[in-house]
Amino acid sequence: MADLFGVFSVAASGMEAQSRRLRHVSENIANADTPGYRRKTIDFQTAIDRVTGLTRVNVGPVTLDRAELPRIYDPGHALADEQGYYDGSSVDRMIEIADAREAGRSYEANLRMFDQARQMSQGLLDLLRR
Numbered sequence: 001m002a003d004l005f006g007v008f009s010v011a012a013s014g015m016e017a018q019s020r021r022l023r024h025v026s027e028n029i030a031n032a033d034t035p036g037y038r039r040k041t042i043d044f045q046t047a048i049d050r051v052t053g054l055t056r057v058n059v060g061p062v063t064l065d066r067a068e069l070p071r072i073y074d075p076g077h078a079l080a081d082e083q084g085y086y087d088g089s090s091v092d093r094m095i096e097i098a099d100a101r102e103a104g105r106s107y108e109a110n111l112r113m114f115d116q117a118r119q120m121s122q123g124l125l126d127l128l129r130r
Contacts, residue, residue, distance in 0.1 A: 014110035039065035
């Protein structure tokens with residue numbers, strides 16, 4: 001029974017990590033047209049829970065994309081320099097959409113694992129009640 005509760009913990013850590021990833025992806029998409037905006041990413045790290053001995057997912061720090069920002073020519077833009085250029089955003093919408101889909105599917109997989117463990121524990125409790 002304790003192993004089933006460990007599955008809850010592992011699945012919940014995976015769902016939390018993917019929900020944070022989705023939050024950063026949505027921030028990136030919302031700021032795709034913001035001049036000077038740098039894409040945010042997070043890294044996942046594994047950590048062993050000392051109580052259960054199970055491997056969980058932890059979210060690492062938020063990092064900003066270090067790629068050079070694209071220079072956009074628009075002399076009428078308020079941020080344009082004397083040559084008519086300003087720094088664009090480092091967000092690529094196609095990459096963000098792919099990341100959002102991957103995070104969503106990973107979240108759903110963890111949710112299914114959580115639900116399976118819940119059903120198994122419920123079945124075990126039902127057997128013990130008989």
